[in-house]
Amino acid sequence: MRASPPPGPVRVRPAAFTSAGVVLVGAGLLLANGWPLVLGGFVLLLAAVTSPQ
Structure with a gap:
């Protein structure tokens, strides 16, 4: 475990997306009318699955 983060853009961990x-x-x-939230949640879950580890 390194103390300093690696240089470059900060990537969000897949666990945060999940x-x-x-x-x-x-x-x-x-x-009652929350289907956009469900759709957005599935998009985040898909991003967490397909993001490179």
């Missing part, structure tokens, strides 16, 4: 996607899907399912 948790945000789950939150969006859950909130969209709770709302």
